[in-house]
Amino acid sequence: MTEFSPRYLKDYQVPDYKITTVNLTIELDDTKTVVTNVMEVSKVGVHQRALTLDGEHMQLMSVMVNKDKLTASQYQLNESTLTIADLPEQFTLTITTQINPVANTALEGLYKSADVYCTQCEAEGFRRITYFLDRPDVMAVYTTKIIADKTSFPFLLANGNKVEQGDLSNNMHFVTWHDPFPKPCYLFALVAGDFDLLEDSFTTKSGRVVKLELFVDKGNLSRSEHAMVSLKKSMLWDEQQFNLEYDLDIYMIVAVDFFNMGAMENKGLNVFNSKFVLADDLSATDDDFFNVEAVIAHEYFHNWTGNRVTCRDWFQLSLKEGLTVFRDQQFSADMHSSTVTRIKNVKIVRAQQFAEDAGPMAHPIRPEKVMEMNNFYTLTVYEKGSEVIRMMHTILGDDAFKAGIKLYFERHDGQAVTCDDFVAAMSDASNTDLSQFKYWYSQSGTPELSVSDEYDAKSNTYQLTIEQNHPETHDKQEKHNLHIPINVELITSDNNLNQGGLLHSKQKTQTWTFENVFTKPVPALLGNFSAPVKLNYQYNDQDLNVLMVNASDEFNRWDAGQKLFAGYIKQLVNNAELELPMQIAEALAQVLNSDADNAFKAEQLVLPSFDEMAAAIDEVNPGALVRAISILKRFIAEQLQSKFIATYQSLCTNEFAKDGAAIGNRALKNVCLDYLALLDGANELVLNQFNQANNMTDQLAAIKTAALNDLICFEDVMVEFARQWQGNTLVMDKWFSINAMHNNENVVQRITGLLTHPEFSIDNPNRARALIGAFAFYNSHYFHNKDASGYKFLFEQLTKLNAINPQVASRLITPLIQFKSFDNNHQQLMKVELEKLSQLDNLSRDLLEKLTAALQ
Incomplete structure (x- = not known):
């Protein structure tokens, strides 16, 4: 196997040079784009060390220091660096390169997709455009002049505000953009093409009018309106919740089909994967609308948590991503059902992030070493990183958390900083010691909590004992006890107890005593998933039924049902002949009969996924696990067939709406369809829904159900779906x-x-x-x-x-x-x-x- 040399966090050093301004002139051509980069550079401190710039996959045309053009003997060039020695304290460095956008299939740096030029510079793509100190702690003010054919590329876009434009000879034209805010090169963006444009505006709380522009492929204008509405909601929410106002005169979003990521928060010019911009009532599902809104919000929120304050180095990636994911999740919770939104977030952590923690790429949210930075855009950095921020919010409370955010920006606006800087601001603003909590940043793996309890009827006391365990991970890292916030709700079958609260587990083993408890309760632990940990507590079926019915926290009710399902799936893996109790069906009948909203009911009825179960089982036999989930699902379908049919039929409608109630109705209807697909008559039911669907959510649910159950109608509906779309x-x-x-x-x-x-x-x-x-x-x-x-x-x-x-x-x-x-x-x-x-x-x-x- 090829050898490689990783980079280590411990080796970080301040750069020897700083670049204060960058003036780019980019003459676009399919195979011979010419980039002229004029930089103002100065040494950091007194030294005689050479300047080594990053660069790859391009042709160096010339190098000038001040007005002197260097010969090849005056610099060193290899496949990944350009090194220049004997430099003055301050100088103007001009570098001209030539690149081939059409050949760039990696979609990093500047590339051409169909008829559009586009860039993607995070994490290390700018070095494919020009030679540069391609690291996030080098922040400069950028001015970008783009030159291209006016007919083919009427829109020439880059970061900042437009300061000049004009026509040139041979049908060429140019546009110059200036971004007044210093930024790292990973936030540089350029887009050139011919688009449909949706225009709007937003008036900030201070009265500034910001121009909003959304660029999409020709013919897609009607599918961009939801994205624009989502952007304006995001801007208003960030002002109301965090007092953060947008800072440029214009905010642009461009949707492209060829993009490695979901979207990119380049300052003032966000480049998006089309799937997170385009949505209309006919072609988008309810999930698509939700995801467009969430991703639009995420990239907008980066303007402050990522752009105005950015990462010192790439090991600090969760500084911006974990915090911004937390912010977009809070936004989505405010826009929709907070419980259902939280359930969706938790499913990702349990099914996928826990697996990452247990796998060969296990790493902390702040990794210690990196070979290829693109590999650390992970669920650990994003989703677990968000959970770490959420725990901090839980520990400090909303007011103290927001005070910490305010102090963070007061201290670090315009800087490239570390996770430690963020935690320090939170600690100082709240006067809270977070030194033990910081291990969450440096420790890999999923902690496991072993919980035992004891009830004393004579003294009317109840004790909870919690033990922290930290399984070994692939990186062989030393483990420490963590500060783990544990939301606890004590429940009794008569629902006559209201005790609990937030417990702070900090030691290997701790015990808490609750007084005036007159009946042995059932503990609902980790309410709202207060920490990204695995929980070991010996619930029996009766306990879980009590929680499903009586827990005041909806999340706890959902979680109890998932534990009930998971317990039987584990048993069925080892014994497919296991006789399942009617209690399961009875519990779900109560769900269907409850007065909860239908979106929440739908989540309560969905069984744990293969991935969620695999993360909870040692040495998974995939076939046995698939079979176990199928057996439980069929049992539920058979026992509740009449209820599923009645619920399904009651939710069928010829009218289409996008409000929360309608979305919940579709979710519950299609969960019922999923169960009924296992029984006689499924083919006709699915085919009928496909033919009568007046929205993509229902149509897609029909063909997915046909696929997962291998129904006779599968081939026909797939042919018709492809013909339609x-x-x-x-x-x-x-x-x-x-x-x-x-x-x-x-x-x-x-x-x-x-x-x-x-x-x-x-x-x-x-x-x-x-x-x-x-x-x-x-x-x-x-x-x-x-x-x-x-x-x-x-x-x-x-x-x-x-x-x-x-x-x-x-x-x-x-x-x-x-x-x-x-x-x-x-x-x-x-x-x-x-x-x-x-x-x-x-x-x-x-x-x-x-x-x-x-x-x-």
Whole structure:
């Protein structure tokens, strides 16, 4: 296997040079774009060290220091750096490079997608545009002049405010942009193309009018209105909740089809994956509308938590991402059902982040070492990072937390800082010691809490004892006891007890005593998922039924049901003949009969996923786990058939609405459909919903149900769906994904054939994720087939993606490298494919780092 040299957090040093201003002139051309970069540079301190700039995948044309053009003998050039020695204390450095945007399939730096030029510079893409100190602690003021053909590229966009534009000879034109706020180069952005433009404005609390512009591909203007509404909601919410006002004269969003990420928060010019901008009533699901709003909010919130205050180095990535995910989750909770929003967040942590913690790429939210920075845009950094911020909010309270945010900006506006700086601001503003809490930043793995209790009827006291355990992780890191906030609610069957509160677990073992408890209670632990930990407490079915009915916190009611389901799924894995008790069906009948809103009911009825269960079981037998979930699901469907039918029919309507009640009604209706699909009459029911659906949520639910249950109507509805939506890129992504999730023994043959489909391109990250990713991540039955056909299919696609787009390859390899979660037979089959990958010529750093961690 190829050797590599990681970078370590402990080796961080302040740069030897600072760059205060950057003046870019970019003359766009498909294969010979010329970039002239004029920088004002000065030494940091007194020294004679050389200036070493990062740069790759481009041709150096010339170098000038002040007005002197350097000869090749006056600098050193290799594949990744340009080094210049004997420099004065202050100087103007001019570097001219030539790049080939069309050949840039990695979609990092400047690339051309279809008829649009676009950039993606986070984390280290700017070095593909020009030679630079490509690190986040080098912050400069940018002025960017873009030159291109006026007919083909009428819109020339970059960061900041537009300061000049004009026509040139030969039908060329230029636009110059100036960003007055110092920023790191990863926030640089450029887009050039011909778009439809949606315009609007927002008046800030101080009375400034900000121009809002949203650019989309021709013909998509009507699908961009929801994104614009979401942006204005985000701007207002940030003012109301955090007193944060937008700072430029214009805010722009551009939607592109070819993009490695969801979106990018470049200062004043956000570049978005089209799937998180375009949505209309016919082609978008309820989840699509929710996700567009959430991602728009996330990138807008970065203007302060990421742009105005940024990361000192990439090890601090969670400084901006964990905090901003927390902020966008709070925003979504305010816009929608707070409980349902929280449940969605928790499912991701339990199903995917816990698996990451247990796998070969386990790392803290602030990693200690990095080889390829793109590999650390992870669920740990984002989702667990958000949970760490949420715990801080829980410990401090809302007022003290916001005071900490205020102090953070007062201290660090315009700076590149560390996670320690953030925690210090929180600690100082609240006068709270967070020194033990800081271990959450440096410690990997998922803590486990073992809880025992004791009730004394004579003294009417109840004791809870909680023990922290910190399992060893792949990085062999020393573990410390953490400060873990634990929300507790004590429940009795007569619902006549109102005790609990927030417990602070800080030691290996601690005991809390509750007095005046006249009946033994059932503890609802980790209310609202107050910490990202696993919980071990011996609940029996009666306990869980008490919680499902009587817990005052809706999250606790949902969580009790998930524990009930999970317990029986674990038993069924080992004994498929287990007789299931009627209590399960009775508990869910109570859910259906409750007065809770339908969105919450829908969540209560959904069983834990394969991934959630796999994270909770040692040495998973994939086939046995799939079968166990299916047995429990069929049992529930059979016992509650009449209730599911009645509920389903009561929620069928010819009218379409997008309010919260309508969204909840669709969610519950389609959960009922999911259960009924296991019983007689399913084919007709699903086909009827497909044919009568007046919205994408219901239509997609029908074809997904047909796929997951391998119904007779599957082929017909898929053909008709493709006929209706061919040419609509985002909807066809859904079609490819449903094909990949088909629960049929021929699914690998099906998706292999789709690789040559006219609308499939492995060069398109969305399309690759839709087909290859959906199969590897969501078709647990056949991805883990005993004949290893699923693993072999993924190996073949990863070999292609390694050469085309290493970032996408690195994300899609995840289901293979987490092989240690599975039984020995599956482990060996997965390792065979990983070993083959490790022997590839020209293996990318992205894959190499993950393969090394997995196979060592």
